[in-house]
Amino acid sequence: MTDVLKVGIAQISPIWLNKDKTNKKIQSFIIDAGKRKCDLVVFGEALLPGYPFWLSMTHASQFDSKVQKEIHAYYIRNSVSLEHGDLNKICSLAARYSIAIYVGIIERAIDRGGHSLYCSLVFIDKHGVIKSVHRKLQPTYEERLCWSAGDGNGLQVHSVKNFMLGGLNCWENWMPLARASLYAMGENVHIAVWPGSKNITQDISRFIAKEARSYVVSVSALLRKEDINEQIPHHELIKANAPDIIADGGSCIIAPDGEFIIKPIVNQEGLFVEELDINTIYEERQNFDPSGHYARPDVMKLTLNRERQSVLKTNED
Secondary structure (H helix, E strand, O other), X not given: OOOEEEEEEEEXXXXXXXXXXXXXXXXXXXXXXXXXXXXXXXXXXXXXXXXXXXXXXXXXXXXXXXXXXXXXXXXXXXXEOOOOOOOHHHHHHHHHHXXXXXXXXXXXXXXXXXXXXXXXXXXXXXXXXXXXXXXXXXXXHHHHHOOOOOOOOOOOOXXXXXXXXXXXXXXXXXXXXXXXXXXXXXXXXXXXXXXXXXXXXHHHHHHHHHHHOOEEEEEOOEEEHHHOOOOOOOHHHHHHOOOOEEEEEEEEEEOOOOOEEXXXXXXXXXXXXXXXXXXXXXXXOOOOOOOOOOOOOOOOOOOOOOOOOOOOOOOOO
């Protein structure tokens, strides 16, 4: 069965901005995916501990705002430190159930001083080992008010059975060169993670499938006004400006011919499972392969810088 990949898409809402409770909820869905014999389970962008929706609801661009400082400080305290073992229990579950995991986190990066935040997509293999941490290359619009720009270190692909997986965060999926770098590494299952909007995911996900001749596993999160809890600083202000449905999901799976296998799922929490057949990829590559027989490296070539960016280099490095 190495030519069949059983994938679980976990469309869930976080316990918004609460790292510990959201972590436990993610663990419960991993256990469910493991019991259902999934080879892979995928969670949405920035799910742990949640996407910064408050930015567009609270005048976040106001400079030196005490409101923004207090919410941001809370966000930092609930962000993920890989070095301190915040994903250890998730990794243990990956090993226990022999399941690979993609999960979106807000990373408090120690190698950048430990006070700035990155929207990172983490891949954990079936042995429970973190194999890549892809920090979002370019935060989008208001995200730049609380997230830092990442680098190319985590632009990697990973083998699961006979499939080759790679992933991007949200609007990175619109970046032609980011996609092309993954295609060139042999990607044939593209993981696209989002904060949660059918209107954003449905068109680009189908386009990537048709361009890459790959499966696209597109996973979003959910969030409602009632999920804004009282522990969050200035929750009244956020709630007063929030729509009833903040993130409606839209998770889906698309075949290499661009047709939906699972159509976008809206306003429904759950683990949705599908089996992918590698032969379909081979069939669609017959007439187009973006990095193979339909590429012209003698005319056009891409350079990828995988160096992890840091402000400090010591003589021990």
